[in-house]
Amino acid sequence: MNPKVKKLFTNMRVIILLVALLLAVVAIRPNFWNEGIAIRSILPNSSASLAQPPFSQPNPNTPPMSRERIIGINNQPILAVAEYYDYVESLDSNRTIQLITNKGSHTLITQENTETIVYNDTVRKTISEVITVNETINGSLQEVNRTVSRVVEVPRTEVRSLGMKDIGLRVYEAPTTNIRKGLDLQGGTRVLLQPEENLEPQDMDFLLSNIKERLNVYGLSDLIVREAGDLSGNQFVMVEIAGANEEEVKALLAKQGKFEGRIGNTTVFRGGQDITYVCRSADCAGIDPRRGCGTSDAQWVCAFSFSIALSPEAAQRQADSTSQLTVVSSPTGSYLSEPLTLFLDGQQVDQLNIAADLKGRAVTEIQITGSRAGATNQEAVYNTLNDMKRLQTILITGSLPVKLEIKKIDAISPMLGEEFIQNALLIGLLAVLGAVATIYVRYRKLRIAVPIAITMVSELIILLGMASLIGWNLDLAAIAGIIIAIGTGVDHQIVITDETLRGQNIFQSWKQRFKNAFFIIMGSYFTLVVAMAVLFFAGAGLLKGFALTTVIGASIGVFITRPAYSAIIEILLHD
Amino acid sequence: MAEEKEVLTGWKKFYDTQYKKLLWLPFLMLVIAIFLISLQYARTGDFLYKDISLKGGLTITVFLEKDIDIGALNQELQRAYPDQEITVRSLDSLGKQIGFIVDSDMDGSQESNIGALVLSVSSAIKTPLAQDQYTIEFIGSSLGASFFRETIVAVLFAFAFMGLVVILYFRVAIPSLAVILAAFSDIVVTLAIVNLMGIRLSTAGIAAFLMLIGYSVDTDILLSTKLLKRKEGTLMERLIEATKTGMTMTATTLVASVLALIFSESEVIRQIMIILIIGLLVDIINTWIQNVGILRIYLDRKHRQAVHHESQG
Numbered sequence: 102m103n104p105k106v107k108k109l110f111t112n113m114r115v116i117i118l119l120v121a122l123l124l125a126v127v128a129i130r131p132n133f134w135n136e137g138i139a140i141r142s143i144l145p146n147s148s149a150s151l152a153q154p155p156f157s158q159p160n161p162n163t164p165p166m167s168r169e170r171i172i173g174i175n176n177q178p179i180l181a182v183a184e185y186y187d188y189v190e191s192l193d194s195n196r197t198i199q200l201i202t203n204k205g206s207h208t209l210i211t212q213e214n215t216e217t218i219v220y221n222d223t224v225r226k227t228i229s230e231v232i233t234v235n236e237t238i239n240g241s242l243q244e245v246n247r248t249v250s251r252v253v254e255v256p257r258t259e260v261r262s263l264g265m266k267d268i269g270l271r272v273y274e275a276p277t278t279n280i281r282k283g284l285d286l287q288g289g290t291r292v293l294l295q296p297e298e299n300l301e302p303q304d305m306d307f308l309l310s311n312i313k314e315r316l317n318v319y320g321l322s323d324l325i326v327r328e329a330g331d332l333s334g335n336q337f338v339m340v341e342i343a344g345a346n347e348e349e350v351k352a353l354l355a356k357q358g359k360f361e362g363r364i365g366n367t368t369v370f371r372g373g374q375d376i377t378y379v380c381r382s383a384d385c386a387g388i389d390p391r392r393g394c395g396t397s398d399a400q401w402v403c404a405f406s407f408s409i410a411l412s413p414e415a416a417q418r419q420a421d422s423t424s425q426l427t428v429v430s431s432p433t434g435s436y437l438s439e440p441l442t443l444f445l446d447g448q449q450v451d452q453l454n455i456a457a458d459l460k461g462r463a464v465t466e467i468q469i470t471g472s473r474a475g476a477t478n479q480e481a482v483y484n485t486l487n488d489m490k491r492l493q494t495i496l497i498t499g500s501l502p503v504k505l506e507i508k509k510i511d512a513i514s515p516m517l518g519e520e521f522i523q524n525a526l527l528i529g530l531l532a533v534l535g536a537v538a539t540i541y542v543r544y545r546k547l548r549i550a551v552p553i554a555i556t557m558v559s560e561l562i563i564l565l566g567m568a569s570l571i572g573w574n575l576d577l578a579a580i581a582g583i584i585i586a587i588g589t590g591v592d593h594q595i596v597i598t599d600e601t602l603r604g605q606n607i608f609q610s611w612k613q614r615f616k617n618a619f620f621i622i623m624g625s626y627f628t629l630v631v632a633m634a635v636l637f638f639a640g641a642g643l644l645k646g647f648a649l650t651t652v653i654g655a656s657i658g659v660f661i662t663r664p665a666y667s668a669i670i671e672i673l674l675h676d
Numbered sequence: 677m678a679e680e681k682e683v684l685t686g687w688k689k690f691y692d693t694q695y696k697k698l699l700w701l702p703f704l705m706l707v708i709a710i711f712l713i714s715l716q717y718a719r720t721g722d723f724l725y726k727d728i729s730l731k732g733g734l735t736i737t738v739f740l741e742k743d744i745d746i747g748a749l750n751q752e753l754q755r756a757y758p759d760q761e762i763t764v765r766s767l768d769s770l771g772k773q774i775g776f777i778v779d780s781d782m783d784g785s786q787e788s789n790i791g792a793l794v795l796s797v798s799s800a801i802k803t804p805l806a807q808d809q810y811t812i813e814f815i816g817s818s819l820g821a822s823f824f825r826e827t828i829v830a831v832l833f834a835f836a837f838m839g840l841v842v843i844l845y846f847r848v849a850i851p852s853l854a855v856i857l858a859a860f861s862d863i864v865v866t867l868a869i870v871n872l873m874g875i876r877l878s879t880a881g882i883a884a885f886l887m888l889i890g891y892s893v894d895t896d897i898l899l900s901t902k903l904l905k906r907k908e909g910t911l912m913e914r915l916i917e918a919t920k921t922g923m924t925m926t927a928t929t930l931v932a933s934v935l936a937l938i939f940s941e942s943e944v945i946r947q948i949m950i951i952l953i954i955g956l957l958v959d960i961i962n963t964w965i966q967n968v969g970i971l972r973i974y975l976d977r978k979h980r981q982a983v984h985h986e987s988q989g
Contacts, residue, residue, distance in 0.1 A: 514766040516765065517944065525945065528935070535931040578879075581887060588932070589891065621898050632835070636830050
């Protein structure tokens with residue numbers, strides 16, 4: 102083996118680069134022949150949610166390649182979204198179908214969608230009832246249950262079939278890599294919301310930022326929220342959002358989020374202003390360990406609990422109102438005569454008994470509990486945790502200044518789309534070739550131009566691997582960040598090359614040459630990173646994605662690819 | 677040292693001796709740019725031309741159960757309205773196209789505009805549109821009212837922190853001022869040129885301006901290191917060495933950007949590339965004339981002070 106090649110592959114910096122590349126490819130998990138259609142979400146109480154064995158419940162954090170993929174229904178292979186919807190549309194209700202996925206086969210029964218029409222006329226109907234009568238049996242008077250029939254008049258009704266009910270799966274074309282495409286590249290959901298009353302401009306601004314914050318806290322960050330209006334002067338809010346399903350968006354935005362805790366008729370605290378902290382970590386939020394999950398009425402029910410902290414004023418209000426209550430003893434413990442009742446948008450969501458020893462005390466920490474049901478244990482856990490997350494989001498962000506009504510909710514195609522991605526790949530390739538050609542013109546050495554090309558491509562792959570790993574959405578701002586990270590990367594490789602060539606001419610030690618080059622590189626790295634850190638923390642949405650990608654890209658360059666390049670060039674140029 | 681010094685001729689000599697006079701060029705450029713941007717602000721109330729993503733516009737949502745070629749419709753509408761910016765996206769439900777959205781930056785306050793656009797759309801898809809098949813909305817900016825204010829504040833803070841890092845790195849204040857001034861000049865002069873070209877900026881364009889910070893910093897740190905930290909050779913030798921490295925850096929990026937501009941089919945990428953190309957050209961002047969001039973004046977003073985101290989001591 103050529104000694105230079107051996108030297109290259111035993112160099113620590115080169116090995117680190119190769120390992121990083123390998124990890125990146127594992128994270129991206131490319132499979133360009135990935136077949137079928139991936140499951141985005143499962144609607145609750147649908148035939149799909151009752152499938153046996155149950156589908157693994159997808160959530161937004163599931164890496165794209167780990168999602169369950171449908172590859173066939175019954176004996177028919179399903180390879181495209183349109184094929185899936187066509188096939189499902191042809192199904193009849195109350196039939197058993199086999200959904201074949203990459204993880205196995207699921208049996209589900211299609212449900213019928215019915216509608217009950219109530220007419221004005223009445224019909225006679227015989228009903229049977231169980232009544233309790235007193236009867237003398239063997240000389241003693243006893244209560245006995247008897248079943249009797251009687252005839253009643255009821256309004257005439259008719260149950261009409263509306264065909265098969267949606268089986269409850271939301272699907273999209275199977276992804277070929279773990280890289281998540283953002284709103285600009287993949288599309289998403291467009292929601293048009295109408296405020297209940299007309300808003301002043303400053304209230305509108307507040308509403309827009311509040312919606313954005315609420316979706317962000319919930320974990321949806323790739324979105325555009327803007328004001329809209331129509332010809333008759335109506336105001337709207339338009340939200341475009343990637344990676345969310347309709348149910349999530351509806352549940353988050355159709356609620357104004359007026360959260361109140363009342364004792365008797367006194368409001369003790371309100372969401373947003375009186376709540377100083379909402380726990381979201383696993384040690385104080387999750388499935389309630391004391392109540393857990395159980396079955397009731399053939400359904401699974403789970404309970405959640407999480408703690409919140411109240412402001413001192415709210416705690417004082419609570420102390421004032423509890424001091425007037427009396428203590429009631431019950432077999433399960435001593436409680437105050439009035440419970441703490443929680444309301445969301447005027448609807449009671451929970452009622453908590455207040456322990457007797459809290460009477461008149463200003464307590465700042467409160468446990469919020471609640472429960473949700475599901476057809477299976479898994480679905481119940483999922484629904485419960487989702488509900489908890491939603492409630493937490495509302496408590497953190499406070500209520501919207503006005504109630505919103507959802508006018509339209511549509512799936513929307515991306516601004517840029519598939520052709521853009523293909524064109525962007527071509528352009529990326531051309532840009533790399535152009536840069537490398539320029540470098541060849543300057544140095545006249547393939548031993549310099551080829552390693553620079555390899556370094557540029559490595560930076561791109563490691564950056565995309567990083568993006569797949571932390572699950573961030575690739576959008577336009579991120580693409581700009583990638584361009585700048587790779588672009589400044591080439592700048593630094595030229596610095597390394599020039600310092601190496603110069604150092605060899607004046608017989609500097611390798612260490613000194615490396616130090617010289619990295620003094621310049623680290624100087625511009627630190628300067629760029631502080632600038633981007635400020636943009637990340639102080640800037641609005643677009644800036645965040647750009648700043649984050651730039652910092653990660655530049656860091657990969659400084660710590661992985663540039664040291665490797667300097668080692669490669671040192672070995673290749675050494676005579 | 678003096679006998680080793682090579683004799684500079686031609687433009688190198690001019691560059692070496694006339695750096696103070698050359699400084700007029702970048703400063704004049706900056707003053708004119710600020711003047712032009714102010715003029716634009718006074719005239720239009722905005723310091724840049726905004727496109728639909730920044731300014732908002734008119735949206736027509738059409739519900740039509742018919743397969744429409746979105747790309748072809750987009751092209752047809754763009755032919756019909758060459759001066760307007762128009763994008764078409766499809767609406768889907770359960771895997772089927774149920775309609776499409778036409779976004780345009782048209783002035784929606786004139787009813788005739790709306791009527792004409794609806795007519796163009798219906799002739800492009802060869803289907804008459806009934807009143808209940810479409811809705812019209814005016815959409816606002818995608819970035820929100822406070823975006824520009826927030827961004828300007830964020831960028832100013834970013835400059836301040838960059839300055840701090842450069843001071844800590846070089847242990848002198850002058851290069852830090854020069855780095856900030858160069859980044860600021862790059863952005864302002866490029867914006868003035870982009871305005872003169874009448875380019876309507878999109879959100880991607882805003883990102884491109886921020887990218888200029890990265891490229892600007894690279895050449896400035898290279899220059900400051902060579903002039904302030906290195907001791908080998910004469911000042912001019914080190915400067916020429918830095919110019920060679922810096923010009924290679926700029927040339928590679930320029931070639932890559934020009935190729936991307938020529939072959940890109942996407943308006944978004946083209947806009948990013950145009951801004952980068954202008955910015956890189958402006959940065960050549962701001963680094964190799966403005967920044968060099970400032971650093972050399974500083975070094976001259978330091979040198980004179982050192983000589984002064986020696987003669988006194």
